[in-house]
Amino acid sequence: MTTFARRARASAGRLHPELSLVSYTLLSHLEERDGCRATDLAAHYALDKSTVSRQVAALERADLIERRPDPEDHRVQVLHLTAAGRRILAQVTENRQAAFRERLAGWPQEDLTRFAGYLERYNAWPEGESDNG
Numbered sequence: 001m002t003t004f005a006r007r008a009r010a011s012a013g014r015l016h017p018e019l020s021l022v023s024y025t026l027l028s029h030l031e032e033r034d035g036c037r038a039t040d041l042a043a044h045y046a047l048d049k050s051t052v053s054r055q056v057a058a059l060e061r062a063d064l065i066e067r068r069p070d071p072e073d074h075r076v077q078v079l080h081l082t083a084a085g086r087r088i089l090a091q092v093t094e095n096r097q098a099a100f101r102e103r104l105a106g107w108p109q110e111d112l113t114r115f116a117g118y119l120e121r122y123n124a125w126p127e128g129e130s131d132n133g
Contacts, residue, residue, distance in 0.1 A: 019092055022055055027089045035080040064088060
C-alpha cells in the first residue's frame with residue numbers, strides 16, 4: 001500500500017504540473033458533490049482546517065475553484081470548480097485512465113476480474129470503522 005500511495009503522489013505531478021495529488025482529490029470531490037464548503041472537505045478527508053484552507057487558496061489562485069454564496073444560507077461560501085478547473089480535472093482524469101489501461105493491458109481477464117473484486121471489497125470498508133479490527 002505504501003508503494004501504491006507513493007506512486008500515486010509521484011504520478012500526480014507528471015499528469016499535470018499544477019495539480020498535486022491532494023489538489024486532484026479535492027477537485028474530484030468538489031465535482032462529485034457539485035460543490036461544498038471548505039469545512040466539509042476538512043471533515044470528509046479528516047484534515048486540519050488550516051491545511052484545507054491553504055489548498056483551497058492555492059486552487060483559487062490558480063483559478064481552478066471559486067467561492068459562491070450558498071443559496072440556502074448567504075453567510076456560507078460554497079466552493080465550486082471553475083471552467084478551467086473542470087478542464088484540468090478532465091484532462092488529468094483522462095491521463096490517469098490511459099495510464100491504468102496501459103499498465104493493465106497485458107493482464108489476463110481473470111486477473112483483471114479478481115483485481116477489480118479486491119478493489120471493490122477494499123473500497124467497501126465502512127467509513128469511520130476502525131482498521132484495528
